[in-house]
Amino acid sequence: MNIHEYQGKSVLKKYGVRIQEGLVADTPDKAVEVARELSQQTGTKWYVVKSQIHAGGRGKGRIVGSEQRGVALAKSVEDVRTISNNILGKVLVTHQTGAEGKRVNKVLIAEDVYYPGPSEPKEYYLSILLDRGRNCNVIMASTEGGMDIEEVAERTPEKIIKEWIDPKVGLQPFQARKVAFALGLEGDAFKEMVKFISALYRAYAESDSSMFEINPVLKTSDNKILAVDAKVDLDDNALYRHPELAEMRDTNEEDPLEVEAGANNLNYVKLDGNVGCMVNGAGLAMATMDLIKLSGGEPANFLDVGGGANARTVEAGFRIILKDPNVKAILINIFGGIVRCDRVAAGVVEAYKAIGEIPVPIIVRLQGTNAEEGARIINESGLKVYSAIEFKEAAAKVSEVLAELGV
Ligand code: GDP
Numbered sequence: 106m107n108i109h110e111y112q113g114k115s116v117l118k119k120y121g122v123r124i125q126e127g128l129v130a131d132t133p134d135k136a137v138e139v140a141r142e143l144s145q146q147t148g149t150k151w152y153v154v155k156s157q158i159h160a161g162g163r164g165k166g167r168i169v170g171s172e173q174r175g176v177a178l179a180k181s182v183e184d185v186r187t188i189s190n191n192i193l194g195k196v197l198v199t200h201q202t203g204a205e206g207k208r209v210n211k212v213l214i215a216e217d218v219y220y221p222g223p224s225e226p227k228e229y230y231l232s233i234l235l236d237r238g239r240n241c242n243v244i245m246a247s248t249e250g251g252m253d254i255e256e257v258a259e260r261t262p263e264k265i266i267k268e269w270i271d272p273k274v275g276l277q278p279f280q281a282r283k284v285a286f287a288l289g290l291e292g293d294a295f296k297e298m299v300k301f302i303s304a305l306y307r308a309y310a311e312s313d314s315s316m317f318e319i320n321p322v323l324k325t326s327d328n329k330i331l332a333v334d335a336k337v338d339l340d341d342n343a344l345y346r347h348p349e350l351a352e353m354r355d356t357n358e359e360d361p362l363e364v365e366a367g368a369n370n371l372n373y374v375k376l377d378g379n380v381g382c383m384v385n386g387a388g389l390a391m392a393t394m395d396l397i398k399l400s401g402g403e404p405a406n407f408l409d410v411g412g413g414a415n416a417r418t419v420e421a422g423f424r425i426i427l428k429d430p431n432v433k434a435i436l437i438n439i440f441g442g443i444v445r446c447d448r449v450a451a452g453v454v455e456a457y458k459a460i461g462e463i464p465v466p467i468i469v470r471l472q473g474t475n476a477e478e479g480a481r482i483i484n485e486s487g488l489k490v491y492s493a494i495e496f497k498e499a500a501a502k503v504s505e506v507l508a509e510l511g512v
């Protein structure tokens with residue numbers, strides 16, 4: 106699960122990681138109010154207005170229909186108001202959002218940490234993630250902060266430092282020193298970076314995260330080390346251990362159909378094709394998607410209804426698939442092992458009637474316990490539903506239906 110920058114920073118702060126301080130707002134008035142408050146707390150005279158969306162590249166991204174960037178410096182509270190007004194409720198397009206962009210509902214008003222001083226502020230890159238190949242966590246660091254790290258990895262891979270950490274042993278102090286040294290730091294900045302890395306690792310491990318990406322980490326002009334940005338990805342399977350983190354979920358940032366599916370305990374992933382499918386079991390779902398492609402269609406989704414398909418789950422699945430305007434036909438492919446085919450067939454008929462007229466052809470392939478009985482129920486229902494028992498039959502029916510529709 107991804108969370109917003111302001112939420113990620115609050116997790117870091119809780120573990121003693123120094124951050125660029127800020128306060129969040131959802132209206133221009135509130136933005137001005139929190140800017141004044143922030144100025145009192147931190148003494149900052151300038152502010153950074155940062156769009157809160159689940160995507161990076163905001164600094165280079167633009168608000169649709171204007172020149173406004175997704176991250177902008179404000180030199181007065183009036184600037185804060187103008188910029189917040191330009192951003193809030195508008196759509197921001199970055200290289201990570203796709204052309205449709207994302208609507209900005211909140212802005213983070215942050216203190217300006219690039220102030221002048223004895224040395225130049227310098228940006229670094231730091232991330233911690235799971236390296237499945239090595240069964241380890243890995244810290245990645247680079248002096249090329251603020252840039253797209255994929256680009257750095259491609260052009261100058263030698264500029265990415267990697268340090269692997271055994272999760273059972275944890276981060277050893279010498280490892281944090283090694284990374285700070287490799288970044289070319291010395292004196293106070295070196296010590297600060299060692300502290301920063303140690304606290305960051307603890308935050309990562311104790312919050313059961315699967316990725317932290319801090320880009321940039323800033324060395325301020327007076328040698329403080331702090332997180333300017335925070336991309337935090339939490340492990341969904343561990344959220345039950347962190348109710349306070351689970352609450353940070355923002356469903357506005359997720360695909361609405363996937364949210365609805367999750368609420369119904371369905372595993373749904375939206376795809377771009379024209380044939381919706383509803384299947385029990387992930388393996389059969391993959392095979393069914395292959396079948397759709399072999400029949401000349403493209404799967405519109407992955408949908409696993411799980412082991413106990415009944416009228417309620419089938420109906421929920423139907424409703425979700427039908428909300429996708431690209432769907433031209435639906436293939437239901439259920440193996441009746443634990444669940445009996447006649448039960449599923451009755452569920453399909455019941456769900457169909459509950460929804461009313463379904464505007465696209467449906468092919469139902471039921472195989473396993475009571476398959477013939479299932480086919481009979483479908484055929485005698487009088488609904489526009491085709492039944493099949495064999496995989497091949499279902500494939501032929503999908504091709505036929507697509508040909509009739511001319512797609
Ligand atoms: P991203 O573009 O979505 O990764 O957003 P970031 O939080 O990384 O911010 C983008 C850029 O804004 C940074 O790389 C900085 O150059 C700039 N920025 C962020 N905070 C400040 C600040 O306090 N002062 C100034 N002058 N620039 C900042």
Ligand code: MN
Pocket residue numbers: 161162320321334
């Ligand atoms: Mn960033």
